[in-house]
Amino acid sequence: MKIICLVKYVPNVEDIKYDYEKNILIRDNVKLILNPDDACAVAFALELKEHQPEHEIEVITMGPKSVKPFVEDLLRRNVDKASIISDKLFAGSDTYATSKILSHYLKDKEFDCILTGTNSLDGDTSHIPSQIGELLGLNQMSNITKIDLARFKKTKAVIEVENGENVLTYAMQLPAILSLRKESDYKLPYIEYENMSLDVSDRLDIISNQELGLAKEEIGLKGSLTKVVNTYNKNFEEKDKVVVENNEEGIDFVYSFLKKKGFV
Amino acid sequence: MKNTLIYIDQENIINSIELLEVARQIHADQEYQSFGLLINQQIENKYLGEFDSIINIKDQNIKSYDQLALTDVIEELQNEYQFESIIIPATHIGRMLAPRLAMRLHVGLVADVTEIKKDEKSLELIRPAFSGRIMAGIETNAKKPIMLTVRQNVFTHHIDQNKELKMINYQPNNYNKAEIDLLEKKQCELSYDIRESEILVSGGGGALKDFEQIKNLADKLNAEVSASRKIIDDGKASRNIQVGQSGKTVSPELYIALGISGAIEHVAGLKNIENIISVNINKNAPICSLSDIVVVGDAIEFVKKLANKLEKN
Ligand SMILES: Cc1cc2nc3c(=O)[nH]c(=O)nc-3n(C[C@H](O)[C@H](O)[C@H](O)COP(=O)(O)OP(=O)(O)OC[C@H]3O[C@@H](n4cnc5c(N)ncnc54)[C@H](O)[C@@H]3O)c2cc1C
Ligand SMILES: Nc1ncnc2c1ncn2[C@@H]1O[C@H](COP(=O)(O)O)[C@@H](O)[C@H]1O
Numbered sequence: 001m002k003i004i005c006l007v008k009y010v011p012n013v014e015d016i017k018y019d020y021e022k023n024i025l026i027r028d029n030v031k032l033i034l035n036p037d038d039a040c041a042v043a044f045a046l047e048l049k050e051h052q053p054e055h056e057i058e059v060i061t062m063g064p065k066s067v068k069p070f071v072e073d074l075l076r077r078n079v080d081k082a083s084i085i086s087d088k089l090f091a092g093s094d095t096y097a098t099s100k101i102l103s104h105y106l107k108d109k110e111f112d113c114i115l116t117g118t119n120s121l122d123g124d125t126s127h128i129p130s131q132i133g134e135l136l137g138l139n140q141m142s143n144i145t146k147i148d149l150a151r152f153k154k155t156k157a158v159i160e161v162e163n164g165e166n167v168l169t170y171a172m173q174l175p176a177i178l179s180l181r182k183e184s185d186y187k188l189p190y191i192e193y194e195n196m197s198l199d200v201s202d203r204l205d206i207i208s209n210q211e212l213g214l215a216k217e218e219i220g221l222k223g224s225l226t227k228v229v230n231t232y233n234k235n236f237e238e239k240d241k242v243v244v245e246n247n248e249e250g251i252d253f254v255y256s257f258l259k260k261k262g263f264v
Numbered sequence: 265m266k267n268t269l270i271y272i273d274q275e276n277i278i279n280s281i282e283l284l285e286v287a288r289q290i291h292a293d294q295e296y297q298s299f300g301l302l303i304n305q306q307i308e309n310k311y312l313g314e315f316d317s318i319i320n321i322k323d324q325n326i327k328s329y330d331q332l333a334l335t336d337v338i339e340e341l342q343n344e345y346q347f348e349s350i351i352i353p354a355t356h357i358g359r360m361l362a363p364r365l366a367m368r369l370h371v372g373l374v375a376d377v378t379e380i381k382k383d384e385k386s387l388e389l390i391r392p393a394f395s396g397r398i399m400a401g402i403e404t405n406a407k408k409p410i411m412l413t414v415r416q417n418v419f420t421h422h423i424d425q426n427k428e429l430k431m432i433n434y435q436p437n438n439y440n441k442a443e444i445d446l447l448e449k450k451q452c453e454l455s456y457d458i459r460e461s462e463i464l465v466s467g468g469g470g471a472l473k474d475f476e477q478i479k480n481l482a483d484k485l486n487a488e489v490s491a492s493r494k495i496i497d498d499g500k501a502s503r504n505i506q507v508g509q510s511g512k513t514v515s516p517e518l519y520i521a522l523g524i525s526g527a528i529e530h531v532a533g534l535k536n537i538e539n540i541i542s543v544n545i546n547k548n549a550p551i552c553s554l555s556d557i558v559v560v561g562d563a564i565e566f567v568k569k570l571a572n573k574l575e576k577n
Contacts, residue, residue: 094372095363096367096372096373099363122394124375124376125363125373125375125376126359127375128363129360130331130360130361130364130367131363131364131366133331133364134335134363134364139332139442139443140331140360140364141360141444142356142360158447162452162503163275163355163357164275164512165275165451165452165457165504166450167449167450167452168446168450169446169447169448169450170329170444170445170446170447171447172443172444224372225371225373225407226372226373226374226402226404227402227403227404227405228393228400228401228402229401230388230401231398231399231400232390232398238553239555239556241557241558242556242557242558243557243558243560244557244558245561246559246561246562250559251566251569252573254570255573255574255577257539257556263485263517263518263539264574264577
């Protein structure tokens with residue numbers, strides 16, 4: 001089977017920077033990590049390949065070229081092929097434009113299944129997988145916590161989904177887009193020692209809009225239908241707190257508070 | 265007259281109906297009509313009384329989890345009713361349905377809205393951004409409908425008058441079905457929903473070493489247990505009880521925060537809480553400034569002592 005994994009490298013939220021004038025996220029010089037949900041998607045694909053080596057895995061990511069070393073690391077972990085979709089023209093794309101760009105690249109590809117994460121740490125919209133589903137005419141499912149390895153077939157997958165209240169098991173026709181959640185807990189394997197500095201450049205493509213040929217109106221800020229117009233700091237109401245020690249007096253104070261308010 | 269559509273998701277019916285408040289905030293400056301979309305569900309009219317109309321579809325071929333069919337159906341309704349806005353709860357299904365539908369209708373979509381700012385000139389949909397560090401006000405392009413998903417349990421709408429409800433029995437003409445079958449549905453192990461709790465005893469990093477003890481205190485207070493992400497990431501509890509940005513928004517009457525620092529992502533999940541007691545070894549932890557009482561000390565020691573006190577009295 002041919003499996004495509006869509007992954008995103010996200011700024012480590014700890015060192016996020018934001019351009020308040022232009023209202024865009026600054027991704028340069030920020031430490032990037034593989035989005036946790038997406039790491040599970042790649043890890044599942046690799047686990048599958050471990051059992052059945054004939055599976056072929058391609059990783060596709062749209063983002064800055066600086067993700068190259070990270071992508072190379074995935075290739076050293078047994079991913080067959082990777083493509084980085086990168087162009088200055090794509091900067092500022094919202095989820096609508098991003099989905100269009102990714103779908104444009106995907107529409108001519110052959111695959112049996114697309115694996116993605118459910119949410120990205122920075123965008124956190126969960127829009128991309130279902131929007132690509134719409135553009136490619138594929139079904140899609142989010143919040144997957146398990147894919148049944150034994151029943152993963154060319155035309156069908158059996159998956160478990162958690163929606164907060166229930167665990168739902170579905171049989172889903174492939175090709176489709178399966179979006180994993182971090183709780184699925186598939187773990188990326190380590191790079192084997194002899195592959196540590198393997199040259200993988202022949203398996204890595206960098207694709208710009210030159211190759212994709214999308215019109216300027218369709219991509220970047222121009223192609224976006226949503227726009228951040230303001231940012232606000234969160235303000236929380238401070239209270240006149242009473243500070244007590246964790247001793248008999250303190251406990252008595254808490255107890256009478258509970259009593260007064262009718263909680264006990 | 266403007267029309268607005270609210271998708272009533274069986275995953276969270278009550279909160280779907282509360283999205284009438286969102287419709288009000290978006291459209292109140294003009295005359296508008298609210299439509300609720302009900303597919304294969306039976307809900308008593310008294311709960312629906314604030315909608316002007318309910319589009320009622322009964323067709324067992326449309327599964328609640330079939331995004332393809334749902335998208336086709338709502339597209340058809342859009343053509344018929346020309347909704348000015350489509351409001352969808354940010355449930356598991358809602359979060360898959362909305363992006364697909366927005367793409368189909370070629371309109372922008374704002375996810376997980378928590379606040380609405382409207383004046384004569386503009387409509388800003390506000391959502392947490394950058395992991396909840398700041399709030400972003402987002403505008404969509406002028407094309408209609410305005411589409412948004414709304415974070416669950418953030419808006420509340422009080423039914424104060426029961427209008428004459430118009431029931432529109434609707435049979436969609438044409439839709440594709442996705443090839444997907446539900447094989448099994450199991451309840452998550454948890455028997456309660458922290459969003460409905462009156463008292464939450466919540467544990468964090470400072471209570472990691474003996475998270476089980478917290479249950480004991482909760483039992484004595486007739487309360488339920490919730491947690492910060494620290495506990496969930498450590499595997500001590502299921503994500504269903506996580507409070508915060510990537511967890512749930514809770515509004516209990518009393519929140520007891522045990523060894524929780526009060527990171528902005530956590531506090532984002534606390535809404536309209538009258539009483540907060542926090543226990544922390546650091547009296548300057550951010551959660552403390554939001555608290556009525558701060559107990560300085562070890563969380564687990566506190567739990568044991570208070571449980572003891574409750575037992576004696
Ligand atoms: C994208 C994103 C989304 C997130 N979403 C959420 C979310 O939904 N919910 C959430 O909770 N977090 C979320 N976080 C994580 C959040 O940033 C914090 O890391 C997390 O809330 C910290 O949990 P904590 O306060 O329990 O633990 P810690 O940060 O470990 O803090 C422990 C606190 O306990 C105190 N303490 C230590 N020992 C004791 C003791 N013995 N007795 C009493 N007090 C003690 C410490 O002084 C400290 O204040 C998110 C982060 C990101 C990046
Ligand atoms: N720029 C991107 N390149 C490749 N995949 C992406 C990109 N953005 C989002 N995705 C995929 O879509 C999922 C959901 O992202 P989001 O819609 O941003 O929350 C991620 O987990 C990825 O699998």
